[in-house]
Amino acid sequence: MGALAEGKRVFVTSNSKALVERLQASIISELGEALPMLAITRDTKDQPDAKAFVMNPGEAAMKYRAILTSPSLGTGVDITFPGRRQEIDVVFGFFESKINTHHDCDQQLARVRDPGSTKVWFNPSKFHFDTSRDVIKHDIQVQGLYKNVLLRYDEDGKPVYHTEDPLIDMAALAVSQQRASKNNLLNNFVELKRRQGCTVDFVAPSDAISLIGKAAYDRGSDLAESKRVELLLAAKTLTSDEYDEIECRIQSNEDVSETERWRMARTQIEQFYRETLTGELILRDDRGRFRQQITRYEALQRYASTRGTAADQLNLDSLQAAGLRHRFLRDYRLAGELLDQVLRSTPVYGNCDFDASKPFSWQELTSFMERCNRLKSTIETAFELEVHPDPARAVKQFQSVLGLVGLYAIPDGKRKRKGKTIYQYRIDPDRLRQIEDIVARRAAVGGWSWLAGSTDQIGNGLTTITAPELAPFSQRSVMGLSPRSFSSVEERQLPRFIGFT
Incomplete structure (x- = not known):
């Protein structure tokens, strides 16, 4: 924001599409829509301005003060100016963990050949995935x-x-x-830049600037989510034939308009939940993450319902003992069995059902932790979920596994044992009930059948939504129920800012 306010030209790249959208909304809110800006993401890459930029980036870049990109901007794009002029003052990078490697991040930044300076933020999380x-x-x-x-x-x-x-x-x-790269993304990137001959400076934290940045980010998050809700509600639901035709063009790498992409997104949500789209449903869906969790929940139920029958062909322990380990290759067919075997070692799951009335503490999760560590490599590969060996982290580990199927545990009081305070938890019953209702609705009728038979298509190009209507559905209020909120402030890792010249 400071660089743009000073009249500088900036290039911003990130491995997170959502972050690019939030930054774009925040810049518009802070500096106005008159600021020449281009954002290239999966949703906008087919727009005329984005295609013109890709065809001639050096010339097109001069039209904008801010250029924001996700990995959708192809690796072959080279932003170089005649005579190696330094036309882009600052390159900013914002990179989350477990998405791509430090070489990929460097490639995104290097698209601008001669920037004035480069400033980068990395999620500093470290992991211990097997690299042998x-x-x-x-x-x-x-x-x-x-x-x-x-x-x-x-x-x-x-x-x-x-x-x-x-x-x-x-x-x-x-x-x-x-x-190996993703296990320590920040340090690997720093070492790479040093080997390239760059001087790397670590930027000291500033509470004042952090507060300003957080406010700008939160404002951008709310505005971007409000715009997304508005566009989805204004979109018209597709028929099956219309959906197939657009999907065919996407698969053929042909142009798809922004309007068509929003229509597809709306159709996918309604088809999955068998429910007419509302602002609350959009935010509950959490950009498709809730759908992924529901899908895993259904896979768990399908496997558990056939456990012990002829359909139960695989045993993870025997596979690992025989060397047939699903350790480095994802096999989504195993998701249900893997979740079932891990969750059956807890006191709150059995016979295909979760028991939200039963309290538990970390002491009751000993078998669960042993099971997780026995299947560590398989769990990490299937779900990109790190397994910790420390028994004291049992509740946190259980929260992360529950999160895979959309559930989370809530505090349920405490008790004394041998003079020590034991904190208890239980599965949130409202969340469990919500998921069970969705699963039952999906089992009762097919997605396209529901869409064809639904006569209450609110928002098919007729309904608009205003800011006051969005207030009760702010992203932060919805995400407040996420398992991510369970971590204490002390456990959260702070971002690291670095710059290099």
């Missing part, structure tokens, strides 16, 4: 990711694989490097 190349190589071999390398079975019935394959070596190295 030998282990990765073995898992790629046994799962046949690239080619079948099974030679034969030995006398004991164990598989024997061809181990000298350059393609497997290359694949194992690539996976290992990606994990």
Whole structure:
């Protein structure tokens, strides 16, 4: 904001589309719509201004004071000016963890060849995902990711694989490097820039600037979410044929208008929930995250309902013992079984059902923690969820697993045991009831059947929404119920700002 207020030209890149949208809204709110600005994301990349920029970025960049981009801006875009003039004063980067590697982040920043300076924010979170190349190589071999390398079975019935394959070596190295990068994204990036000859400066925290930045970010979040709600409610629901036609164009990498993308987004939400779109439903959906959680909940129910029958073919323990570990390759078919095996080791889940009336503490989660650590690599690969060995983190670990299916635990008082205070929790019953209602509604009728039979299509280009109507549905009030709010302030990691020249 300061750079723009001073009349500078800035280039902003991020690995988060939502962050780009929030920054755009905040800039408009602070400096007005008259400021020449271009935002390129998945939703806007087919617009004429975005396509013109990609075709001739050096010339087009001179039209704007602020250029905001997500990874949707292709890696081949080179923003260079004649005579290597320094036309972009500052490049800003904002990068979250577990999305891409530090090399990818560097590539996004390097699209501007001769900036005045570069200022970058990284989420400083560190992880401990397995990076052993030998282990990765073995898992790629046994799962046949690239080619079948099974030679034969030995006398004991164990598989024997061809181990000298350059393609497997290359694949194992690539996976290992990606994990190593994401495990310590900030430090890896800093080391990369130093090896490139840059001088890296760590920016000291400033409480005053932090408050201003937080206020700008929160304002942008509310404005971006309000705009998103308004556009979704104004969109018209697609028919099945219309949806298929647009989806075909997307798959063929053909142009899709912004209006069509909003129509698709609305249709996807209504089709999934079997519910007419409202502002509350949009925010509850949380940009599709709630849909992912519901899908995992259904996978858990499907597996649990067939457990012990012929459909129950896989046993994770036996697979790991035999070397057939689903350790470095995602297999969404295993999501239900994996969740079932982990959750069955808790006192609040059994026989396909969660018990929201039963209290628990970290002491009752000992078996759960043992189970998680036994299946550590499988859980981390399937859900990108880090498993911690510390038993004292049992409740926090359980919260993260519950979050995979949209649930969370709430405090339920405390009790004394041998002079020590034991804090108790239980699954939030309202949230469980909400999810069960959605699952039952989805089971009762198909998505397109519901859309075809629905006559109450509020908002099909006829309904508008105003700011006062959005007030009760602010993103922060909805996200306040998220498992992420469970962490104490002391446990939250602070961002790190760095700059380099």
